[in-house]
Amino acid sequence: MPNPLSRPQKNLAYASGYVIAVMSVFAIGYHFAGWSWLDSIYMVFITSFSVGFGEVIPVTDPWLRLWTMALIAFGCSGIIFITGTLVQLLTETQIQQALGGKRMEKEIGKLKNHTIICGYGRIGRMIANQLQAGNIPFVIVDQAHDRIAEAGDAGWLTLNGEATDEAVLLAAGINRARVLATVLPNDAANVFITLSARNMRPDIQIIARGEVPSTERKLLQAGANRVVLPAHIGADRIAHLILHPNARELLGERSKSRLDFEHHLTELGLDIGEIEINANSPWLNRRVGDIEKDASGQFLAVAIRREDGNTEMKPDSTAVLKAGDALVVMKRG
Numbered sequence: 001m002p003n004p005l006s007r008p009q010k011n012l013a014y015a016s017g018y019v020i021a022v023m024s025v026f027a028i029g030y031h032f033a034g035w036s037w038l039d040s041i042y043m044v045f046i047t048s049f050s051v052g053f054g055e056v057i058p059v060t061d062p063w064l065r066l067w068t069m070a071l072i073a074f075g076c077s078g079i080i081f082i083t084g085t086l087v088q089l090l091t092e093t094q095i096q097q098a099l100g101g102k103r104m105e106k107e108i109g110k111l112k113n114h115t116i117i118c119g120y121g122r123i124g125r126m127i128a129n130q131l132q133a134g135n136i137p138f139v140i141v142d143q144a145h146d147r148i149a150e151a152g153d154a155g156w157l158t159l160n161g162e163a164t165d166e167a168v169l170l171a172a173g174i175n176r177a178r179v180l181a182t183v184l185p186n187d188a189a190n191v192f193i194t195l196s197a198r199n200m201r202p203d204i205q206i207i208a209r210g211e212v213p214s215t216e217r218k219l220l221q222a223g224a225n226r227v228v229l230p231a232h233i234g235a236d237r238i239a240h241l242i243l244h245p246n247a248r249e250l251l252g253e254r255s256k257s258r259l260d261f262e263h264h265l266t267e268l269g270l271d272i273g274e275i276e277i278n279a280n281s282p283w284l285n286r287r288v289g290d291i292e293k294d295a296s297g298q299f300l301a302v303a304i305r306r307e308d309g310n311t312e313m314k315p316d317s318t319a320v321l322k323a324g325d326a327l328v329v330m331k332r333g
Helices: 007-032 037-048 062-110 122-133 145-153 166-171 187-200 215-222 230-243 256-267 288-294
Strands: 115-118 138-142 157-160 179-182 205-209 226-228 270-276 299-305 311-313 326-332
Touching (some): 122 138, 166 187
Parallel strands (some): 115 138, 115 179, 138 157, 179 205, 205 226
Antiparallel strands (some): 270 326
16 A cells, blocks of 8 residues: 655645646636736746736736736745745655664664675575574665665665775674675675675674675685675576486476576576577587686586486586587576
């Protein structure tokens, strides 16, 4: 159901309706007096807003003078009314934001042994849902106002700011936190956050996300306790399913287990793909490692289905693709 309007919003709606009604009625009155629609509307606007440019057409008729006097009374009062409601709405919004920010700071200040989630994307959202289900306190840090607003609407503690800024980490309670999870889609930012957090809290547990496999070593050197590579997690899961006796369902019929698995992959921003290697393929007679290198981390080879029906799981980087093979890959969705 839609949120009910606040009192200032209702007042603004009433004021707008009143002004529109007044202007419409008086414009019709001038038109009935023989004025054109343009002159009538112009006269109503300059009179209601007290511009004072002068009369469009000299008003000599006593009835029109009374009509204009009424327009001044009703039109000017309507403009004053709508201006007042706008000021009220803006003031209340600023007060609510200030009070909301103070309340949020107070709630974050009470946290102890909590988790700081840096980044509220797909993975950050999944982590928040899991922590909430486990009754583990957490605070979300993100620089995007729309994502912070979304997290706030879910009832979670949030902090709008750049997680690479040490002042923001202090405001998030890093001195009292137990875990920091940096899950931004930017590897460089995750490395910098890890360095800053480890420098501020040598004993905090840091879990970092990496997009490219080569980033794992950098994150560990920066101080991360654990590094999570979403693409590798998905690839390991695919390999596990393929090794089951009914593994053909992975890329075949859409069973419930496959649909559930694909749902989790989508949440991670990943997808499964199968690439047929034919005589005209640019990957024919090329090594898997070279192909992954050319893709710059956009996909990861999971398996090779050879033409003879055999399947090579987690193929070695030196494995060569032949005509008739099919390369199963984990790619970004």
